[in-house]
Amino acid sequence: MHEKHPGVQDMACDTFLKIAQKLKRKFVMQQPSETCSFVEELCDMLPATIVDLEIHQIHSFYEAAGHMVSAHPDPAQRAALLDRVMALPNQMWQRVMGLAAQNLEELKKPDAVREVQRILRTNVRICKSVGPSFIKQMGRMYLDMLNVYKAYSEYISAMYVPCILFSIDVCGLARLDCSPLALYLHRVTKLGTNGIHRSEVRLMMQAKRETLALITTFVKKSDDPKVGVPSVVPMLAGAV
């Protein structure tokens, strides 16, 4: 995962994900030659392991880690492991939220939006593979996340309205005065206003979409304790 030769990192992450899916139960048990189970070792080394990876590769890495965590037979241990795996994204999240608490404008900077989106996507991938045990992590982020959602949507609406008003205004002018210069000005100014805002708006819409994706995934993956537990426990007991 540290080899920069093109394609190697992608392949490494994909393979890691596949192995994690197929052999997840082996990684949470302590093997004869180990001092602790592999998944614990993975948690300790996590920051060093992903340091050279691209964003999408990091996401696959987290998904693989989620598969391993989900295989742990003990719910309390599972929650603890998940906390350890999520330490890094949670730190980042705390930092962004801390900045936002001081000044809401910080949240709207493109870099902050990008970071929010990234953290959310990591959470989606983990949620997908961990399943119902994700509930604690979800509870930790939930309200903050919805507040971010609200803040972004307010910002987007505020941005859209002047944009639309402006373009209607300019269209009206252009219709009145159809000289080439007026048309040219119309095109330039319209593109200009939209151009500045468009990238920001698009980023925020992506972040919003990611929030919705996280909640949807969580809802899909959560299961009824009454139905879930009796059917899962014997399955695990039989395998271990």
Next chain:
Amino acid sequence: MQVIATSFIPPLFDAVLADYKRCIPDAREAEVLALMTALTNKLKTLIAPHVPSILEAVFECTLSMITANFTTYPDVRLNFFKMIQALNEHCFAALFSIAPSHQKFVVHSIVWAFRHQERNICETGLDILQQLLNNVAAVPGAGQQQFYQQYVAQDPMVVQVLCPVATHCVYRLCRYFVSLLQDVLWVLTDRLHKFAFKQHAQILHHMFRLVATNAITAPLFPAGTPGKTNQVCLVALPSHEGMACDDSCCVVQIFVGEHVCKLLLSYFKNLNNAQVTAFVQGLFDMSKDQSAYKTHMRDFLIELREFKSEDNRDLYAEETAIASKRQAEEERARMLAVPGLIAGAHDAMDDI
């Protein structure tokens, strides 16, 4: 699950649904609708108390986005109909306990869905309709009749279009039914909807069975004057050959039959009266099984000149699919008989 229903939903709705309603169409997220679908599928009946607020927030504003044409906002469209489907499946009672003016929209939006030419949406719409008819049929007697009747009474537009002279409740009843029937026939006879023939056939079979087995009865006797009802109907309608008119249930059947005949004749000028009458009588014949019923419909469609000169393989898609599946299974069974011909068939490697 309870946790989600009680502590999870209120802040979510506050943030997401309120925002969905407020923001401009271009900025609305189709994922919101997908989320509602997921919630409904998961919580099933637990979501029922929240259904009015969901519909209140998303229904009208989404409809105004998608009813202008058949193409804009494709993802919003599909997710919207999927949401209706989920609600109809799990919270049928809640879906129809909302304000009367909205109930009409629900049925209209289903009709709108299956008029699409886009395959996904069209099939979703037909699935919903089928589910809806089944749900209505499952409601115990009085409620069911009330449902049919209620519908009709609230729908003046459809009333006017279909039956300008109608003042009588037998028309009213039939109108709800007939308006749906008319829509289904419209898509059935549209060449661009050939691919959904199987579903069309099932739905029509269900609807005609309702009429033929006299499942719709109550609205005929609204004020306790059945004699008058019958007389008015029989005067208003030319009597139908080959059908007994002695009991009032038959009036519904005759009315529906007449109406469908008239409708088809006005759609397709190239057909003569005898052809159409034979087709409609065949539709009422419940002694046939599903496949004979379908053959009857196919014959009629091919008789219409619209379908005559075309490639009609889609109409037989179901049978072709069954045949090819059987063939594939036989082939696989043959291969499985010899070890090693299919990789991995003999050792289950998944999840050691």
